[in-house]
Amino acid sequence: MIITKKYLYRKYVVEGLSVKEIAEEVNLTKHSIRGKLRRFGIRKKPFKIGNEIYDNRDWLYHQYVELNKGYTVIAKELGVSYTTILSRILYFGWKVKGHKDIDKGAPRRGKKHKEVSLIKIRETRQRKRIITSCFHCQKSIELVLSIYKRSENSFCNRDCFISYLKENRVICEDITDSAAYKEWRLRVYKRDRYRCKMPGCGSQSRDIAAHHIYPKKKYPEKKYEISNGITLCRSCHEKTYGKEEQFIEMLVRIVQTMSD
Template sequence: MKFTKEYLYQKYVVEGLSAEAIAKNVGCSRDQVKGKLRRYGIRKKPFKVGNELYDNREWLYNQYVKLEKGYTVIASELGVSYSTILSRILYFGWELRGHNEIDKGAPRRGAKHKESSLLKIKKSRVKKRINTSCTYCHKEFEIVLSAFHKSERNFCNQTCFRSFLKDNRVITEDITNSAAYKEWRLKVYKRDGYRCKMPGCYSQSRDIAAHHIYPKKTYPELKFEVSNGITLCKTCHEKTYGKEEQFIKMLVRVVQRMND
């Protein structure tokens, strides 16, 4: 059911239903009904204009229509609720501007900030920082506190980071031509029927590889354990490059189900 102005007026004013009763009939929340009633300016009691500044038709016309201020902007300037200004706009019969046109404050048009405002802006942009030492060169430097807590190792620049990786690079032994590796690979292929066992992959390709579930670089003691191997097609094997740790739990469960 669409919240048309005519429908809500009929139910709320003519039939005298409450916002909660209308919400139950339509199948929505009471706040949604109240919001629409407020936006359409539908009231059970007649609206009365007082003697406040915002009750002055000419003044409000100048602010809302000529200066094109949003009703929430006007309300904020006067220190009243936005519904107070909205109700006057609807009462005076002016067209309510759409979401993209409302609440756009007047542009600054080149006006400069005050010194006090600039100081507030600068303080808001200064993040909490801490002094620490570089893991590689041990030089002290300043770092954002959140970044400091993200990693156990912190580097003063990219050069130190690359140098650390180079010095601590783990060079793995090439076992692909060994007899033990070929025997391990054959056992993995036979167990898996020479087909890819990645969940969700139904490839029948013979272009396959025996993948180490626990990387042989990190777990060299498991490199020839058949339970640490699984058959993957070329496409699925490429998906694991550099992200082997993310696939461990899933692939271990696949092998366990095959062994059960």
């Protein structure tokens, strides 16, 4: 389902639903709904302009439109919340600029760094490095410290990594041609009405897949449970590749909501 400004205005202002009620209705988080309300400038109470410098339409127009600064940059310069600036931009009726629309160099263009700042920049660019060993062949390798901390297993090159994967490959039973799998897939599709259930997707495509919420490789006892399946479009299904466990909690909640 595509969340439009007209839909949110009707639900939030006209019908008086809370953020929680709207989130439950569209299967999204409360944080997502609040963000969309902010982005569309939808309020239950009328917005009031004060006497601060950012309340001055001409001043804000000069900063946001003429100097092409982002609202987060303006907020940081003034020491206020970015929503304070964003709400006034929406109130004055100006288009909210995306990341690509903002001139990132505008705040510092024509200015020179102080010597103290230059020293700090040089120090940050001199990355700390560490000597460790390849996880597969035990060859000595040099890595940037941040990369070493980010990954438990480090490899000397791509070929070594591929060799490790081949030697430690987990062979999974191919069940896609079995009658039991086809019956399970059909029951999942029928329950979900042949539509993608990924939050915020709204795709009406019939190019779908029955996704195992708990991967069948690690949880073979759950592979034919209907509660362990959910319909996803091909695009959303590809997003889960290699990251299946990161989606488990969210997809389980969606299935439970459909079952209630």
